Amino acid sequence: MTLDMPTQHDEEWRYADIASLAGVALDNWTDITVAAGEEHRQCLLLEAAAPEVLRLRVNVEQGARCAIFAVNAASDYARLEVEVVLGQGAHFELGGVTIGGGDATREIVTRVRHAGQGSTSHQVVRSVHWAQATGNFLGRIEVAREGQQADAAQDFKGLLLTRGASANARPELEIFADDVKCAHGASIGQLDESARFYMAARGISPEAAKALLVQAFIADALAALDDEAEHERLLGVALASLEGAAL
Amino acid sequence: MLQIDNLHATVADKPILNGLTLQVNAGEVHAIMGPNGAGKSTLAYTLGGRPGYEVTDGSVTLNGQDLLALDPHERAAAGLFLGFQYPVEIPGVSNVQFLREALNSQRRARGEAPLTGGEFLKLAREKAALLKLDMDMLKRQVNVGFSGGEKKRAEMVQMGILDPAVAILDETDSGLDIDALRVVGDGINAIMRRPDKAVVLITHYQRLLDYVRPDFVHILSKGRIIKTGGPELALELEEHGYEAVAA
Numbered sequence: 001m002t003l004d005m006p007t008q009h010d011e012e013w014r015y016a017d018i019a020s021l022a023g024v025a026l027d028n029w030t031d032i033t034v035a036a037g038e039e040h041r042q043c044l045l046l047e048a049a050a051p052e053v054l055r056l057r058v059n060v061e062q063g064a065r066c067a068i069f070a071v072n073a074a075s076d077y078a079r080l081e082v083e084v085v086l087g088q089g090a091h092f093e094l095g096g097v098t099i100g101g102g103d104a105t106r107e108i109v110t111r112v113r114h115a116g117q118g119s120t121s122h123q124v125v126r127s128v129h130w131a132q133a134t135g136n137f138l139g140r141i142e143v144a145r146e147g148q149q150a151d152a153a154q155d156f157k158g159l160l161l162t163r164g165a166s167a168n169a170r171p172e173l174e175i176f177a178d179d180v181k182c183a184h185g186a187s188i189g190q191l192d193e194s195a196r197f198y199m200a201a202r203g204i205s206p207e208a209a210k211a212l213l214v215q216a217f218i219a220d221a222l223a224a225l226d227d228e229a230e231h232e233r234l235l236g237v238a239l240a241s242l243e244g245a246a247l
Numbered sequence: 248m249l250q251i252d253n254l255h256a257t258v259a260d261k262p263i264l265n266g267l268t269l270q271v272n273a274g275e276v277h278a279i280m281g282p283n284g285a286g287k288s289t290l291a292y293t294l295g296g297r298p299g300y301e302v303t304d305g306s307v308t309l310n311g312q313d314l315l316a317l318d319p320h321e322r323a324a325a326g327l328f329l330g331f332q333y334p335v336e337i338p339g340v341s342n343v344q345f346l347r348e349a350l351n352s353q354r355r356a357r358g359e360a361p362l363t364g365g366e367f368l369k370l371a372r373e374k375a376a377l378l379k380l381d382m383d384m385l386k387r388q389v390n391v392g393f394s395g396g397e398k399k400r401a402e403m404v405q406m407g408i409l410d411p412a413v414a415i416l417d418e419t420d421s422g423l424d425i426d427a428l429r430v431v432g433d434g435i436n437a438i439m440r441r442p443d444k445a446v447v448l449i450t451h452y453q454r455l456l457d458y459v460r461p462d463f464v465h466i467l468s469k470g471r472i473i474k475t476g477g478p479e480l481a482l483e484l485e486e487h488g489y490e491a492v493a494a
Contacts (some may be wrong), residue, residue, distance in 0.1 A: 191296070196334035201295050202349035202405065203356070204325035212348060218337025 005063045015136040017105040020077035022139050034064040036087070044070040044080065045237055046106075051077040058082065060090040061195040062116065067093035070173045071234045072106045073241045078153045081109045086147075088116030094173040096125040097212075097234070098135040101165075103174055107136035114143040114150035114180075123154045126221040128214055128238075130161035130247055143180050147224050150180045158188035159217050161210070165203040211242055248273045249413050254305035254446040255470075256293045263289040265470035266305070271413065274442045278456055278481060279449045281467035286289050287449045290467070291417035295329040296322055323349075324356035326412030328405075330419045337389035341398060342401065343371065345389045346408050353409065374407035378434045395422030403434040414439055416448045420455035432458025452484040459483060466492065485490045 006013035034040040036060075046052060052074060060066045064087070072078050084092045098106035106129075112121045125240060127135030135158055143150045143165055158167030169186035191213055199209035225231045249271040254263040256281050263286045271277055281287050283396050293300045294307060296319035305479045309325055317325060337345065339483050350370075351361035362370070380400050382444065399419055403408040405412055416435070420428055436459060439446045448459060456464075456478065464480040466489065474492070 105366050142409050148378045192335075192337075194335050195337050197295075197319065198331065198337070199345070199349070201297075201318035201323060201329045201331075202409065204345075204347070204349050204355035205320050205352055206318075208348060208352060211339050212344070213337070216337065 003215070004054065004158065012109060012138060014170075015134065015138070016079060016107065017051075017077040020105075021053070024051045024053055024174055026053055027057075027233065028053070029057050031057045031059075032066070033059045034061060034066045036061040037063045038245070039065045039067075041227075043069045044068065045234070046072040046078040046080060046093070047237060048078065049075050050132075053079045053081070055081045056083065058084045058092070059117075059178050060084060060086050060092055062087040063089045065091045065093070067095075067224065069095040069222060069230070069234060070097070070108065071238045072096070072098040072108060073100050073237055074106060075100065075102060075104060079107045079109065082111070084110070084112045084121070086114050086116060086119035086121065086150075086180070088118060090116060092117045092119075092121040092123075093224055094123040094125070096123070097127070097138070097221050097238050098125070098137075099128040099218070099223045099238050101131035101133050101245050104130040105134040105136065107138070109136075109138045111140045112142070112152065114141070114147035114152060117146060118149040119147060120151040121153070122224070124221045124223070125156045126218040127156070127158040127167050128161065128218065129158075129165040130245060131165060132164050134166045134168070136168045136170075136203050137186075137237075138170045138172070139184070140174070141184070143173075143175045143177050143182070145176045148177045148179045150177065150182070152182045153242060154184040155220075156186040157217070157220075158186075159214070160188065161214075162192055164230055207247075210247060211239060214242060215239060248310060250306075250308045251294075252306045253327075254290075254293070254307060255303045256289060257303055258289060258299060262303075264293060267471055269447075269465065271445045273445055273477055275463065276440070276446045276448065276459060276461045278461040278464045279447060279467050279472075280451065280453075280464060280481060280484055286470040287467055287468040288417055289470075291329060291332075291415050291449055294322075294327065294415055295319055295417070306344035320352065321356065323409070323411075324353040326349060328409060328414040329404065330402050330414060330416035332421055333417040334393075334398055334402050336391045336393075338391050340389050342385040342387060342389050343368070344403060346371065346385075349405075370408055371404070374404050377407060377437055378403045378460045379430055380404050392480050396424060396427035398403060399423055400434075401428065401429055403431055403438070407434070408436045410438075412443070413447070415446045415449070418450045418451065419448070420452065428455060429458055431455075435459045441489050453481040456481050
């Protein structure tokens with residue numbers, strides 16, 4: 001099977017670095033099924049130095065839970081795409097971080113389909129970029145006609161550390177049921193100057209202050225990851241990319 | 248100890264300090280009083296090195312060191328503590344983490360060994376008890392959800408832990424009820440009333456001076472000190488107002 005190369009006209013690839021896609025395998029889908037009543041947790045790190053597209057297709061059956069935590073700190077174009085179908089009473093949790101400098105585009109794309117009644121989803125994505133880098137989050141939530149009492153929440157925040165960096169957020173809702181809760185929020189900002197001065201006035205160097213504030217900023221995305229060792233590992237990778245960055 | 252000579256400073260090109268001279272010796276407590284817009288907070292921020300506060304003339308030395316040549320975090324390491332009128336909230340960063348980073352940054356800058364987690368907690372517990380601040384408060388995020396009184400009390404705990412040579416306290420008494428005022432006053436006395444330390448209290452009102460008795464009271468008007476006296480000057484101000492006393 002040959003796949004058509006996506007273009008910037010495809011909504012889902014609108015902010016992608018299309019030029020970097022040549023030679024990248026786009027059909028490497030990983031299929032995951034979480035059987036009824038089961039729990040599945042996965043931690044992903046994207047840190048490659050070459051363009052990478054990682055695609056997951058997750059089927060969360062009745063009453064099952066799936067949690068995905070991902071840090072996209074690659075030094076070249078990297079995209080994590082997660083497609084989720086939720087059965088009755090199933091739950092999907094996403095904690096995502098995109099972080100880095102250079103001129104790379106780092107993105108997280110989700111499509112969550114609430115197919116069964118009373119299913120829930122919770123997505124928190126934090127994006128920290130500097131230099132000429134770009135962080136994207138495209139999150140689509142679909143609630144099928146059978147998905148009554150679905151409860152979906154999606155929260156994106158972008159932090160731009162220097163002029164020239166950018167972030168794009170595109171929340172999208174498609175709802176066919178009439179008794180649902182769907183919340184989404186997106187905001188993009190800079191480091192709080194008054195917090196930086198407050199830290200400096202207590203003796204904290206600008207670099208250390210920045211690291212503390214960034215750590216606090218991305219903490220929300222990893223808050224639901226209760227495995228301490230995994231939490232440290234993901235946070236460590238995210239913060240490591242800050243070290244030595246010319247900010 | 249702190250020598251301010253002919254200090255001129257502007258904020259957004261507007262002159263605020265116009266030739267302020269003040270000598271603060273070790274063991275002394277100075278109160279600076281003045282009407283709104285006299286330049287009280289500007290003096291505090293200029294000494295702290297806040298971005299946007301430009302020194303256009305004059306000099307400031309701390310124990311013989313040129314303070315104005317230092318970055319804000321270096322000023323803190325040199326022994327300057329700036330108490331904020333409005334302490335800044337830093338979501339996601341705990342007081343313990345913040346203060347340990349601050350203290351160890353200062354210690355490293357002075358060539359001293361950083362404290363271990365255990366050593367730091369012991370010190371924090373001791374200082375928190377002195378200010379009657381619950382240790383649980385220190386585990387919470389910096390100033391987030393603190394009442395006005397709790398924020399000022401937390402500032403004093405910070406001062407106790409960082410152990411500065413000179414404290415510039417900018418309206419530390421604002422937003423305090425009588426009980427909190429007493430606690431903060433006692434804290435200033437306990438931490439800073441020592442032969443090797445000095446305090447500059449910036450305040451609108453005389454009431455804090457009932458608890459922290461100043462050696463000198465200065466009236467600041469239009470960016471200069473226009474009158475200096477003993478504690479009786481504060482009482483005179485309280486009774487007759489700035490206009491009458493400064494005339």
